[in-house]
Amino acid sequence: MSDQRRNLYFYYPPNEETDKKLEPVKQLAIENKFTIVEDAQEANIIISVGGDGTFLQAVRKTGFRQDCLYLGIREGDEAGLYCDFDLDNHEEMVTHMLNDDIEVRRFPLIEVTVNNESTFLCLNECSVRSSLIKTIDIDVQIDDLEFERFRGDGLIVSTPTGSTGYNKSTKGAVVDPLLPSMQISELASLNNNRYRTLGSSFILSKERKLRLGVRQDGNDFPIIGMDNEAYSIRNVKDIDVVLSDKVIKTARLKSNSYWHRVQRTFL
Template sequence: MPNRKNIYFYYRRENDLDSTLKPLFDLAQGNGFSIVTDPEDASIIISVGGDGAFLQAVRKTGFRQDCLYAGITRSDESGLYCDFNMDNFEAMLDTMVNEEMEVRKFPVITVQVNDGTSFYCLNEISIRSTIIKTIVIDVRIDDMYFETFRGDGLIVATPTGSTGYNKSTRGAVIDPKIPCFQVSELASLNNNRYRTLGSSFVLNKDRKLGLDVIQDGNDHPIIGLDNEAFPIKNIKNITVTLSDKVIKTVKLKNNSYWDRVKRTFL
């Protein structure tokens, strides 16, 4: 494992941001930390920005299991993944130096497309139609047929992802300490001819979700993995399971997940 005091900063390179972050770099180095330019050499990966930057940092660095992630927001940003901002960065370093930090673990889902390529998601996977037509998806739970969905699409969210796209569709907000994932509908058709459950449902960590795309013109749906769209052609099926991987983040004391939910939404 890399030196435990090696920090990699993930952020969009901009001249004004570089100058803003320089005092943070100096502060980190003054506290015995080293700033590295290759994330593979880091034991701590820090994103600068909101939740989108944090998700990108985790994805671009390969969902690493041997390091800690942390998020720093700027003054005009907020984030459920980010415990820190520019003003309390010194408190974060002090916590690490004195080994008083608490570690939070966020669950990750594994997404397999067409029984082949696998991807990881910290937030959610969404599958939607690319044409002005409902997408039709057969939904299976543990290889058992459950329902045929017709509508704009489906979202499969992790507990931490439940506060994002999933919440906007009236899905439940789930405690990240519960190992599970949630399935929510996007504008489903429910009438005398077509019927779906019509509400979100939650699957236990041992469950396997199968989504079979009916090939009726929606053969090229849009798949969103966290905050990235993937142009995967000829999608026939998607399998979602809860991964053994977890994302470990540095946590401020007295700043639980529900504290941040309250600040963000209430």
């Protein structure tokens, strides 16, 4: 691990059990000349302790920082596609950091702009769903092409790493994170003689621009999910999504690829 990356910040929901488990981890880090900081802005390595949900929160709450590494530690039986390390094997983690057994992986982000005003970043996905007990109508535009009018429960736009989350539960494809792209998947689309959608997920390259136009038919207050948070935005008309130039740099074991983790989690 580079001498320039020695300031550690631990992100996790505060609780006494985790505090106790982290004591030997922090002590071992200090003994090996790492510094524990209390302010995330002073850190150059941000460590989430929990599962993938905690990792997503750590990235979002610290502002999707471009100048630091994010590292995930699993706790208990938590899922860990973003987490290479186990809290119970903390000595192994520090050893890997000291012996340069860790490499940096860059994960794509999507950039979501609502009504040409508010812009958000997502590491996993952005979802647009009906807030009413009725279908939502969304005009899907790819670049300058009016592609389709979707009618159903909603749409999911996922990153490659997010393809194993909400997207996968809707039968979307699992995408290699080395492919900078975004995937659009349907939630219970309505297909009949009057309404017709593609009926399957599709993948767009990093050069494409996606616009989702929410038709104002009572569903002008949809639920917009950004990773694992819901945003309440009134009078939503247009949602523009592109692949961001920004990435999240994560520290992972050289011997543990993305597909190793997919295999371990699902097979």
